[in-house]
Amino acid sequence: MNIFLMLAPMSIFLALVGLGAFWWTMRSGQYEDPQGDAARILTTDQDDGPL
Incomplete structure (x- = not known):
């Protein structure tokens, strides 16, 4: 107990x-932006990574 x-x-x-x-x-x-994250993963744009 x-x-x-x-x-x-x-x-x-x-x-x-x-x-x-x-x-x-x-x-x-x-x-706030779950659709933006889902679309961003499918792009072929190359970025420099986190700033």
């Missing part, structure tokens, strides 16, 4: 951390 009293709050805390990370990525705009 003691392990349950320790693991239950820890699992709730980890779930809240994951939800917070997902919310942060939504607010920062990481999922």
